[in-house]
Amino acid sequence: MKVIEHLNQAKSTLFSFEILPPLKGKSIQSIFDGIDPLMEFKPKFINVTYHREEYVYKERENGLLEKSAIRKRPGTVGICAAIMNKYQIDAVPHLICGGFSREETENALIDLQFLGIDNVLALRGDSIKTESTFRPHPDGHAYAVDLINQVQGMNQGNYMSEDYQLEPTDFCIGAAGYPEKHFESMNLQTDLQYLKAKVDAGASYIVTQMFFDNQKYFDFVDACRAIGINVPIIPGLKPIKTLQHASFLPKFFHIDFPEELSKEIVKCKDNKAVEQVGVEWGIHQSKELKAKKVPCIHYYTMSKSSSVKAIAKEIF
Numbered sequence: 001m002k003v004i005e006h007l008n009q010a011k012s013t014l015f016s017f018e019i020l021p022p023l024k025g026k027s028i029q030s031i032f033d034g035i036d037p038l039m040e041f042k043p044k045f046i047n048v049t050y051h052r053e054e055y056v057y058k059e060r061e062n063g064l065l066e067k068s069a070i071r072k073r074p075g076t077v078g079i080c081a082a083i084m085n086k087y088q089i090d091a092v093p094h095l096i097c098g099g100f101s102r103e104e105t106e107n108a109l110i111d112l113q114f115l116g117i118d119n120v121l122a123l124r125g126d127s128i129k130t131e132s133t134f135r136p137h138p139d140g141h142a143y144a145v146d147l148i149n150q151v152q153g154m155n156q157g158n159y160m161s162e163d164y165q166l167e168p169t170d171f172c173i174g175a176a177g178y179p180e181k182h183f184e185s186m187n188l189q190t191d192l193q194y195l196k197a198k199v200d201a202g203a204s205y206i207v208t209q210m211f212f213d214n215q216k217y218f219d220f221v222d223a224c225r226a227i228g229i230n231v232p233i234i235p236g237l238k239p240i241k242t243l244q245h246a247s248f249l250p251k252f253f254h255i256d257f258p259e260e261l262s263k264e265i266v267k268c269k270d271n272k273a274v275e276q277v278g279v280e281w282g283i284h285q286s287k288e289l290k291a292k293k294v295p296c297i298h299y300y301t302m303s304k305s306s307s308v309k310a311i312a313k314e315i316f
């Protein structure tokens, strides 16, 4: 079933979460171990992130550098199929522009359709570590809106392979939104206009970047509505778990911690104490969002379910 159908049919705020494919070499059981503890809260869909290859330079005997690609995590298609097969719950693969030609994107979408996966979260992806700015594949897409156009084109039966007629796909497309602005954007209004372009191109709903101050989400929703973005906007929440998160999350995701939260983190002596603060903050955020009747709360588990479980127990 499509995410938008789940949202439209919901009588109260839904529960969903995102997992990360495990590092190469681990089995599918490591994914199930992260999902099992959260099943009692009846998630309507589970997102699976996509991770690009990384490039490393190795010095050869002649002193020259050799560039080689490393993929640390398996792709999402097989993981989504395994989740749907085991739990009968919709899995939402993240599809990115980075590293993909349009033909490879089309093939990935054909695989998804073949497996009965009819949801995708369409993203641009970030630059890889060896590049200072995002560089699209020479035959790929520069922005998420272009990827959405391709998926929506296939939904209308427009494929790149024209040698024989293929059935139109029927994907429900989600897009990313940034209550605190995407870090590359000149300002929030410009970013919102590009978000609107993604919705106009065919995104049926938006999932937000994590935020720790609900007011930023409420303001973002108001700003979206003001420019005619009328699709559901799902808030994304991440429970803080470690002292390292306190500096890593703002730096990596370009978000702020509210002063009240940072004061609590500063008092923590170890990760256990931070985890407790993260759970309490997550409960506080979730209660307020639920009271405001948000369509769904989407939790970033990073494949560690204990904090999300503690929060969900209080909310769902």
Ligand code: FAD
Pocket (backbone or CB within 6 Å): 048, 049, 050, 051, 052, 094, 096, 122, 123, 124, 125, 126, 127, 142, 143, 144, 145, 176, 177, 182, 183, 184, 185, 186, 190, 191, 194, 198, 207, 208, 209, 210, 236
């Ligand atoms: P876009 O919508 O393309 O926007 C990127 C930037 O370009 C923005 O600054 C925007 O304002 C600007 N822009 C957009 N369109 C245009 C245009 N036509 N012309 C000029 N400027 C434009 N990354 C992964 O690699 N794997 C994942 O699984 C993953 N999952 C994510 C899930 C969520 C919910 C979110 C919020 C992010 C996720 N990301 C993931 C990170 C995401 O790929 C990065 O934030 C990326 O930098 C932007 O992706 P986007 O789809 O928002 O890009």
